[in-house]
Amino acid sequence: MALRLAELHPETDWRYVCTPTGDELPDVLLHWAKLECLLGKPLEKVTHKLDLNQLIAEMNALPSWRMRWCTRMLKIETAIAWYAKNAPCVAYVGLRADEPERQGGIFGDSVEQRYPMREWGWGLADVQRYLAERGVMIPKRTDCARCPYQRLGDWWELWKEYPDYYASAEAQEAEVGHTFRSDGRDTWPADLKGLRLRFERGEVPRGVELNGDLFGKVEACRACSL
Numbered sequence: 001m002a003l004r005l006a007e008l009h010p011e012t013d014w015r016y017v018c019t020p021t022g023d024e025l026p027d028v029l030l031h032w033a034k035l036e037c038l039l040g041k042p043l044e045k046v047t048h049k050l051d052l053n054q055l056i057a058e059m060n061a062l063p064s065w066r067m068r069w070c071t072r073m074l075k076i077e078t079a080i081a082w083y084a085k086n087a088p089c090v091a092y093v094g095l096r097a098d099e100p101e102r103q104g105g106i107f108g109d110s111v112e113q114r115y116p117m118r119e120w121g122w123g124l125a126d127v128q129r130y131l132a133e134r135g136v137m138i139p140k141r142t143d144c145a146r147c148p149y150q151r152l153g154d155w156w157e158l159w160k161e162y163p164d165y166y167a168s169a170e171a172q173e174a175e176v177g178h179t180f181r182s183d184g185r186d187t188w189p190a191d192l193k194g195l196r197l198r199f200e201r202g203e204v205p206r207g208v209e210l211n212g213d214l215f216g217k218v219e220a221c222r223a224c225s226l
């Protein structure tokens, strides 16, 4: 949405805003850097004063499907505060035409909200086609590394590809005495230590390979590397 708006209205002094949690995987940071190259402007990182891991330590609590304080504190409340400070303004929200059930943020009367992709009638296929034309690859995961909503296969890939992230999440479970995953979600252990022991024995959750080729690795920005 941001790329297309910049193309359609180059005369506008756009501000590009995102709300990092500090637990993004390296591919996401690379993706943002590439977007900054293409947009010719930095993304404004709107953050809480503590990142996700600092909040876990301070509150001695993990985010879970029962307590999704992470989204509220790190994304919704920070965005509301940013818009309140910058109002009146227009918030352009990247929701597509084929996901009418999703709603944008609630930023108050002084912030008009627009949904350009819905105005253009863009569904998922249109977005994918547009990004492919511009050489933009969406990272396989854009959620937090230790997001409690990730699938079992994502935990396996985190353990395999980012063992340091996995180890720090496992240490947080030991520290706090709870688990990111919920009991009964599948037949695997809920805790990351138990999962790791199974992974280390060579057990691979079903579906991991199936996920693999739906997305691609993010490529470095060619413009920046020149």
Ligand code: SF4
Pocket (backbone or CB within 6 Å): 021, 063, 068, 070, 071, 074, 075, 142, 143, 144, 146, 147, 148, 149
């Ligand atoms: S991606 Fe997951 S952990 Fe991160 S803020 Fe959203 S729900 Fe919380």
